[in-house]
Amino acid sequence: MNLHSSDLRQRDLASVWHPCTQMKDLERFPVLLVKSAKGVWLEDFEGKHYLDAISSWWVNVFGHGNERINQAIRQQLDLVGHVLLAGCSHEPVIRLSERLVEIAPEPLQKCFFADNGSSAIEVAMKMSFHYWQNSGKRKKTRFVNLSNSYHGETIGALSAGDVPLFKQVYEPLLLDTITAPSPDSYNREPGESALEFARRMFVYMDEILQKHHEEVSAVIVEPLVQCAGGMRMYDPEYLGMLRKACDLYGVHLIADEIAVGFGRTGSMFACEQAGIAPDFMCLSKALTGGYLPLSVVLTTDQVYDAFYAEYTGMKAFLHSHSYTGNALGCAAALATLDIFREENVIESNKNLTVEFARQTERFADHPNVADVRQRGMITAIELVRDRATNEPFPWQERRGLRVQRYGLEHGVLLRPLGDVVYFMPPYVITPEEIRMLVEVAERGIEHAVR
Numbered sequence: 469m470n471l472h473s474s475d476l477r478q479r480d481l482a483s484v485w486h487p488c489t490q491m492k493d494l495e496r497f498p499v500l501l502v503k504s505a506k507g508v509w510l511e512d513f514e515g516k517h518y519l520d521a522i523s524s525w526w527v528n529v530f531g532h533g534n535e536r537i538n539q540a541i542r543q544q545l546d547l548v549g550h551v552l553l554a555g556c557s558h559e560p561v562i563r564l565s566e567r568l569v570e571i572a573p574e575p576l577q578k579c580f581f582a583d584n585g586s587s588a589i590e591v592a593m594k595m596s597f598h599y600w601q602n603s604g605k606r607k608k609t610r611f612v613n614l615s616n617s618y619h620g621e622t623i624g625a626l627s628a629g630d631v632p633l634f635k636q637v638y639e640p641l642l643l644d645t646i647t648a649p650s651p652d653s654y655n656r657e658p659g660e661s662a663l664e665f666a667r668r669m670f671v672y673m674d675e676i677l678q679k680h681h682e683e684v685s686a687v688i689v690e691p692l693v694q695c696a697g698g699m700r701m702y703d704p705e706y707l708g709m710l711r712k713a714c715d716l717y718g719v720h721l722i723a724d725e726i727a728v729g730f731g732r733t734g735s736m737f738a739c740e741q742a743g744i745a746p747d748f749m750c751l752s753k754a755l756t757g758g759y760l761p762l763s764v765v766l767t768t769d770q771v772y773d774a775f776y777a778e779y780t781g782m783k784a785f786l787h788s789h790s791y792t793g794n795a796l797g798c799a800a801a802l803a804t805l806d807i808f809r810e811e812n813v814i815e816s817n818k819n820l821t822v823e824f825a826r827q828t829e830r831f832a833d834h835p836n837v838a839d840v841r842q843r844g845m846i847t848a849i850e851l852v853r854d855r856a857t858n859e860p861f862p863w864q865e866r867r868g869l870r871v872q873r874y875g876l877e878h879g880v881l882l883r884p885l886g887d888v889v890y891f892m893p894p895y896v897i898t899p900e901e902i903r904m905l906v907e908v909a910e911r912g913i914e915h916a917v918r
């Protein structure tokens with residue numbers, strides 16, 4: 469370690485409180501100090517390179533230092549960096565809204581911006597509730613979610629989620645949500661298909677809606693993959709059944725595509741694979757290519773119209789964030805959408821998906837691997853103590869963290885979710901880099917399960 473980076477590390481420890489981190493861990497596992505980044509590679513102050521296998525927390529899609537996105541941000545910077553979006557507007561936010569409406573499922577027509585994923589969830593929840601208030605359905609005050617779901621960290625978004633590790637301690641502060649068992653196919657019985665399991669689990673959702681629909685504002689789900697819950701995946705038909713039930717019972721459907729949107733599951737939006745459109749679709753993370761904080765909630769004209777009235781009718785949605793619709797973020801998002809359109813990304817990603825499938829075949833019979841699962845550009849390997857019974861390792865042993873440490877020593881940035889090792893890289897990764905990545909992960913897993 470050179471003098472400069474050891475100095476930075478000390479100063480970091482003295483003043484920076486890192487997110488989602490037990491700070492005491494950093495005594496033993498120092499942070500990776502990133503000096504620069506290009507494509508899928510991060511470089512530290514010693515000139516060592518690390519493959520960013522998790523897209524810097526699922527945000528980056530076209531690589532770090534992407535020339536096209538950099539250029540778009542620079543150009544916008546010379547015009548206007550930021551201006552408030554109440555009573556003012558700007559070209560990037562107008563063009564971005566048009567483009568999003570164009571590519572989103574059919575009845576989504578209006579874009580409400582915020583500046584991070586959790587805030588988008590708050591917007592969708594408040595808008596749904598407020599829609600029913602404006603429509604005279606005053607009893608609709610509750611939300612239905614899935615077990616093991618994740619929707620962010622602010623109080624409302626945390627209420628909507630169900631990962632105990634993040635939620636439990638704050639329980640006394642949270643909204644009282646109704647939780648239906650997840651269709652996550654990891655939990656299916658031997659011999660049962662993912663589809664059969666999804667149908668079986670939907671019965672519980674249907675019962676909840678039948679019983680509680682008069683007090684339910686919306687059902688909120690992560691379409692197809694519950695990412696923070698351990699990259700758990702489920703059959704698209706669940707979403708089809710859910711859409712029908714929401715229509716039948718008069719309940720909104722909120723699709724949280726913050727992680728799965730923009731091609732992660734193999735289609736631009738995960739909802740497309742079920743052929744459905746939600747009433748609210750939340751986007752963030754890859755929206756700006758992974759450069760700048762920005763989020764958006766798309767909704768229907770039907771929802772929009774319920775707020776449209778004379779001011780004195782007191783029906784407006786009076787929600788805002790200071791950096792709502794930031795112009796630099798919108799410029800980065802437009803450049804990102806240009807790349808999607810012009811480079812046929814969804815189609816060419818299929819080769820990478822096949823390479824991940826081929827490379828991870830090696831784990832199929834591993835005694836400590838319970839499951840290898842894949843949807844589009846997300847591939848996950850679930851480690852267990854005993855494959856025969858799916859008995860997990862005691863969480864205190866932090867096996868996943870051992871894989872992470874091994875990866876860092878060998879030029880790969882991984883960040884397992886508990887004992888689920890996963891790959892969710894930028895789409896500019898090459899087949900050779902996939903092979904290198906999986907090889908390091910394999911050796912890391914051997915090291916961790918010993």
Ligand SMILES: *Cc1c(COP(=O)(O)O)cnc(C)c1O
Binds near residue numbers: 585586618690696727
């Ligand atoms: C990351 C994430 C969020 C929260 O987004 P932030 O920008 O981190 O607040 C919400 N929902 C899902 C599915 C996510 O993965």
